[in-house]
Amino acid sequence: MHDAHLSPSPAHDSSRRRLLLAGIAGTATLATGGALAQSAFPTQPVKIVVPFGPGGFADITARQVAQLMGDKLGHQVLIENRPGAGGVVAAQAVLSAPRDGHTLILFSNGTTIATTLLKLPYDPERDFAPVSTMAYFDLLLLASAKGPFGDLRSLLAEGRKRQLTFGAINPGSTQNLSAELFKRVAKVDATVVPFKTSGDVMTALQRGDVDLGFETYTALRGSIDAGLLKPLACTGSSRTEWLPNVPTVKEAGVEGYDVTGWNAFYVAAGSPEVAVKVYNDTLRQVLATPELRRRFLEMGADPKASTPTEMAAIFERDKRKWAQVIQQANIKVS
Template sequence: MTGKCEAFGLNSRRASIRAIVALAAALLMPQMVHAQSYPNRPVRLVLSFGPGGVADVTARIVTEKLGEKLGQRFVIENMPGAGGINAARAVLSSPADGYTLALLSNGTAISVSLFKNLRFNPVTDFVPVSSMGYFDFILVTQAGSPYRTLADVIKAAQEKPGGLNVGTINVGSTQNLSAQLFKSTASVDVTIVPFRSSPDVLIALLRGDIQMAIENYTAVQSHISGKAVTAVSSSGLVRTSFLPDVPTVKEAGGGDFEARSWNAIFAPRGTPPEVIKTLNIALRDVLDTPDLKKRALELGIEARASTPEEIAQRLKDDIEKWAKVIERAGIEKQ
C-alpha cells in the first residue's frame, strides 16, 4: 500500500512538472514566434523633428538601409514641437510590439528639466534599442575679426565682462545650453543672444552683431569653406573628424567642457526583448556600412550604433547634466 502511495505521489509530482513546463512553453511561444517573424509588416518611426532637418535626414538614411536589412519598410512620421511630448505620447499609446518606435535625442534629456509637465518619463517609459549618430557643435567667429582662436574670445570676455555676444538658436536648445555651459566652464561672462533659426545666427555673426556662434557643422560648413567664418573650437571631448585641426573647447582653455548631440531609437516599455535584440543587431550592421557612414559624414553625423545599456546611460547622464545647466542659468520652465 505504501509503495502504491509513493508511486502515486511521484507520478503526481511528475505530472505537475510537465504541466509547469508546458505552461512555460506556452507563455514563451508567442514571443519566440514574434521574434522569428519580426518584422512582418511596416514599422513606424516617430520623430519629434520636422522634415528636412539633420535628425530627419539621418533617420531616413538609416531606416532605408534598415528596411533593406530586415525586409520590411520603415515609415518616418514627423511630429515636431512641444518638446517631443506629442511624438512620445503617440509612441507610448501604441502597442509595445516593435512596430512603433521613437527617435529620442539629447533634446529629450533637456526636455525633462525644461518642461513643467512632460507627461512621460523617457527613462522608465521607453526601452533603448541603439544610438544612430552623434555630432558635435562648432564654435565660430567672423573671419577677419580679432577673435582668431577661442583663447582670444575668452581673454576678451574676461577683460570686458558681458561685452561679448554669443549667438545660438532658441533658448533651451542644445546649442543655447552649450553656450550656458561654456560660460560656467570657461569662467567668463558673455551675453547669450538667442535667434529663431541657424541662418539668423549666421547673418548676425557676419554682420558683427555677435562675436561668436555655436552651431551644427552643417549650418556653418559652407561659411567655413568659404572663409567667411573661422572655426575656433569643437564641442566634443576629442576633435571632430570633420575639422581635425580645430581644437576642442577643453583643449583651447575652455575648462571641463563637453556637449554633443545624439539620436537614438527607443521602443515603448514592454516591447519583447527579442525584438530589441533583432533591431540592435540590424542597426549595428547597417550603421557600419561604408556608404551609410559616408552619407552621414556629409551631414556632419558620426554614424555609430551602441548597446541598449550604453545609450540608456547616455540619456540618464544628459538628463542630470542639462538639469544643472538649466538651473544654474535660471531658465524658466515652459
C-alpha cells in the same frame, strides 16, 4: 516466378514509402522553421517617429538608416514626422500605438533637456526603452572670418576686458545651453543672445552683433565651407573627422567642457524584447556600412551603435548635466 530484384515485396515497398514521406516531411519542417526564423520579427512594416520636421539633420539621417534597415529586415521602414515642443507630440503618438515593437521613436540629447525644461505628460526613461544610439555630433564655437578672433584664446583674452556676446538658437536648446555652460566653465562674463533660427545666428556673426556662435556643422556648413564663418573649437572630447584641423575646447584652453549631441532609437516600454534585439543587431550592421558612414561624416556626424544599457547611461548622464545648467542659468520651466 517474379524476380525479387525487379519487383520488391509489399513490406519493402511500404517501408520505402514511409522513409520517403518522412524525408519530405522533414524537409518541409526545416524549410518552414527556417522561414519562421528569418521572419519571426518584424512581421509588418516598421515605423520610426521623428519629433522634427522633414529636411533637418535628424530627419535626413533617420531616412538613410531606415532605408538600409528595411533592406536587412525584409520589411519597409517608414519615417513619420511629428514635430512639436520637446518631442511631446511624437512621444504620445508612439505611446498610443500597439506595443508590438513595430514602432520606434527618435530621441536626442534634447529629450534629456525636455525632462527638466518641460512638464512632460510621460517619463522618457520609464515609459520608453532604449534600443541604440544612431549618431553623435559636436557643436562648433564659431566667429566671423572677418572678425578680430583668430582662435579661442584670443576671444577669451577679450573676455577678460569686456562682456562678450554669444549667439544661439532658442532658450533651452542644446546650442543655447551649451553657450550657458561654456560661459560658466570658461569663467567669462557673457550674455547669451537667443535667435529663432541657425540662419539668424549666422547673420548676427557676420554683422558683428555677437562675438561667438554655438551651432552644428550641419546647420551652417555652407557658410563655414565658404569661409564666411571660422570654427574656433569643437565641443566634444576629441577632434572630429569632418573638421580635423579644428581643436577641441579643451585643446583651446578650457578644461572641463565637453558637449556631444546624439540621436538614438527607443521603443515604448513593454515592447517585445525580440524587437529591441533585432533592431540593435540591424543597426550595428547598418551603421557600419562604409557608404552610410561617408554620408554621415559629410553632414558632421559620427554613426555609432550602442547597447541599450549604454544608451540608458548616456541619457541619465546628460539629463543630470543639463538639469544643472538650466538651474544655474535660471531658465524657467514651462
